[in-house]
Amino acid sequence: DGGITQSPKYLFRKEGQNVTLSCEQNLNHDAMYWYRQDPGQGLRLIYYSQIVNDFQKGDIAEGYSVSREKKESFPLTVTSAQKNPTAFYLCASSIDYLYNEQFFGPGTRLTVL
Amino acid sequence: GENVEQHPSTLSVQEGDSAVIKCTYSDSASNYFPWYKQELGKRPQLIIDIRSNVGEKKDQRIAVTLNKTAKHFSLHITETQPEDSAVYFCAAVQGGGTSYGKLTFGQGTILTVHP
Numbered sequence: 698d699g700g701i702t703q704s705p706k707y708l709f710r711k712e713g714q715n716v717t718l719s720c721e722q723n724l725n726h727d728a729m730y731w732y733r734q735d736p737g738q739g740l741r742l743i744y745y746s747q748i749v750n751d752f753q754k755g756d757i758a759e760g761y762s763v764s765r766e767k768k769e770s771f772p773l774t775v776t777s778a779q780k781n782p783t784a785f786y787l788c789a790s791s792i793d794y795l796y797n798e799q800f801f802g803p804g805t806r807l808t809v810l
Numbered sequence: 811g812e813n814v815e816q817h818p819s820t821l822s823v824q825e826g827d828s829a830v831i832k833c834t835y836s837d838s839a840s841n842y843f844p845w846y847k848q849e850l851g852k853r854p855q856l857i858i859d860i861r862s863n864v865g866e867k868k869d870q871r872i873a874v875t876l877n878k879t880a881k882h883f884s885l886h887i888t889e890t891q892p893e894d895s896a897v898y899f900c901a902a903v904q905g906g907g908t909s910y911g912k913l914t915f916g917q918g919t920i921l922t923v924h925p
Contacts, residue, residue, distance in 0.1 A: 730913075739814075739899055739917040740854070740899065742912065742914075745912070799856070802853060
């Protein structure tokens, strides 16, 4: 289970606050991803990064932002513009962007109070 | 973009029976189809995958079949055991267009194996 970590495991935030979720990997993977998991909806792609200093919007990017300044790190910021941020967030990485197994972190459960 | 539909949403079987989960996809250019298993409280993990140049792939008790013409693929688990109980996700990777390489997941199937 090592190699890709997320912190914190649980996060509580008040409405109107921005919050940043951490994702770190030591697998030397080029590609990293952020997914949101809601009951009955599978995993939906928020943002992805094929290589350091580059990232693209996924299917549900509104209200989120990311950065990829280091190969090992891909933090996700949930902004106050995200209308329904309470969810389970999963970070993943893969050797490269195409056709490779994605390795997932343990997830962060965000609750907006 | 790609749309992946997964059925059934829940599946309950007796230990030793077989389980089948089916997925359909919309983008004929999709060419890689992984299956992930997520046990309760744990992260998803790849259990098997298939590429579009192969019709079937097997790994011990699990197998995946792909019908490119009909744009559907299925996961088959034989001789199910209680530890197979989990949520299973299918996915498809788009092989062209602006979303080239993007992985789209199905909605998930909750499999329960009763002892």
